Amino acid sequence: GDQVEQSPSALSLHEGTGSALRCNFTTTMRAVQWFQQNSRGSLINLFYLASGTKENGRLKSTFNSKESYSTLHIRDAQLEDSGTYFCAAGSNTGYQNFYFGKGTSLTVIP
């Protein structure tokens, strides 16, 4: 079965509003990354967390390894935030086998 369950699969937000994306893990993960995939297909690094919370501008991410989940909060959404967001979680250090969620397709509406 899937080791990373990402939700929601799709999300529409009006400009200026916010929401949260979530990833649940079925096994113990040591680190999580969040990416935004743009229209070209490039993966933009948003966050890498081994624990706790990080914030960058309008984005904030939390990783709780004990409760096996991670969240990505987007506030004050802008049109350029549209794209597909992926979480990826790794269970090992050194060699990293990151398991990707199925992605959240975010559309920001003017």
Place this chain on the structure above:
Amino acid sequence: AQTIHQWPVAEIKAVGSPLSLGCTIKGKSSPNLYWYWQATGGTLQQLFYSITVGQVESVVQLNLSASRPKDDQFILSTEKLLLSHSGFYLCAWSHGLGGATGQLYFGEGSKLTVL
């Protein structure tokens, strides 16, 4: 600063033809290297990883092979393409064993269309 470059940007190939995709990392010695594949509209799936020159491990069998001829180079190839090989191929690197973090850094990707 480290940079990762993939080539070609896009390819249109016929079923049964050979394929070679490449990836070069500059500014980082002895990185761990990875190939990922993404079907259109799908998630990313790890195909291969390599922790050192000449050593490649397969994660998923897709009738593809990978090689690491140099410390900074990772090659994905096949002698006979299948329709199912279409998709987006991404190369990534992370710090090697003992490195500060295991964070993945991706290249820009190569889009493959098999007809």
